[in-house]
Structure formats: structure tokens, C-alpha cells
Amino acid sequence: MANCVVDKDGIKRYLVTIDVNGTPYTKVVKANTLLVNFLREELDMIGTKKGCELGDCGCCTVMLDGKPVNSCLILAVDVDGREVTTIEGIADGEELDIVQEKFIEHAAFQCGFCTSGMIISSRALLNENPSPTEYEVREAIAGNLCRCTGYVNIVEAVLDAAEKK
Numbered sequence: 001m002a003n004c005v006v007d008k009d010g011i012k013r014y015l016v017t018i019d020v021n022g023t024p025y026t027k028v029v030k031a032n033t034l035l036v037n038f039l040r041e042e043l044d045m046i047g048t049k050k051g052c053e054l055g056d057c058g059c060c061t062v063m064l065d066g067k068p069v070n071s072c073l074i075l076a077v078d079v080d081g082r083e084v085t086t087i088e089g090i091a092d093g094e095e096l097d098i099v100q101e102k103f104i105e106h107a108a109f110q111c112g113f114c115t116s117g118m119i120i121s122s123r124a125l126l127n128e129n130p131s132p133t134e135y136e137v138r139e140a141i142a143g144n145l146c147r148c149t150g151y152v153n154i155v156e157a158v159l160d161a162a163e164k165k
């Protein structure tokens, strides 16, 4: 449980330490601070997008302890002491993750708003299941909505990434 700190305005705030992409960040947050806002506003990691903020679109997807989650549905205080991976953390320095490479190669995005969430869901799938079927890929990204691409190129990119891996 995060430590409670009471500010001078009487509003309770909490001290949290969250590991994001391998680095621990300690911040004071409000009880209702969402993980997506913690990432974007406290850490300036704006690769994680905010769309519906209702758990419907998936563009805010990050990995929490290795599992894909909607960061708009999770409070920062509930992530205290846990590990988060965002789109900023999946490349290895200058070297893109194979899923990122294949998204580029297959032109698996247009506006790009869904892309970070799509890639995180796909990377989480390949971590668990390195050789997924097309059905399993579609199932894994079922919570990620794309208004532009029609999904064909996205699915092909993930399958191609799986083969190359």
C-alpha cells in the first residue's frame, strides 16, 4: 500500500514508487491519479495515448508486470512497487523491437493513434506465445481499436515478427 501524505490543503496524496521501463520513479500522486496520467503528465511519456478513458479503445495499453492492461482503468497508487512497460521501453537503445520494425515494414498504421497500444499488446502476446496463430493474434489485439487500417496489415506485421523472432 502506498504511503499516505497529507498536503497543506488537506487533500490526501500518496507517495508511490513505480518501475517504468526499468527505472524506478518516486512521485506524490492523488488517490485518483490514473496510471495513464501518471505516465504522460508526471513522466512526460506521451507515447501511451489517451482515447476513450473508459477501457474501450486500448490506445492506453501498457504492460503491468508483463501483462497488457488499460492504463486508463488503473490508479497509480495501485501500481506502487510494480513494473510498467510502455512503448518508450520496448526498443533496445537505437534498435527497434521486431514488432516495431514489422509495423513499419507492413505499413501497419495510418494516423498512428492506436499504434503504441497495438504494439504493446502484440509484444505481450509474443512474450507469452512466440508462435501465435492468426486467430491468437486477433484475439490478443481484440481490445485495441483501429479506425484507420482495417487490421490486415497489423495482423500480418505481428505474424511476421513472430516468424522472424
Ligand code: FES
Pocket (backbone or CB within 6 Å): 049, 050, 051, 052, 053, 054, 055, 056, 057, 058, 059, 060, 061, 070, 071, 072, 073
Ligand atoms: S483510453 Fe484507455 S481504453 Fe481507451
Ligand code: FES
Pocket (backbone or CB within 6 Å): 108, 109, 110, 111, 112, 113, 114, 115, 145, 146, 147, 148, 149
Ligand atoms: S492507425 Fe489510426 S487508429 Fe489505428
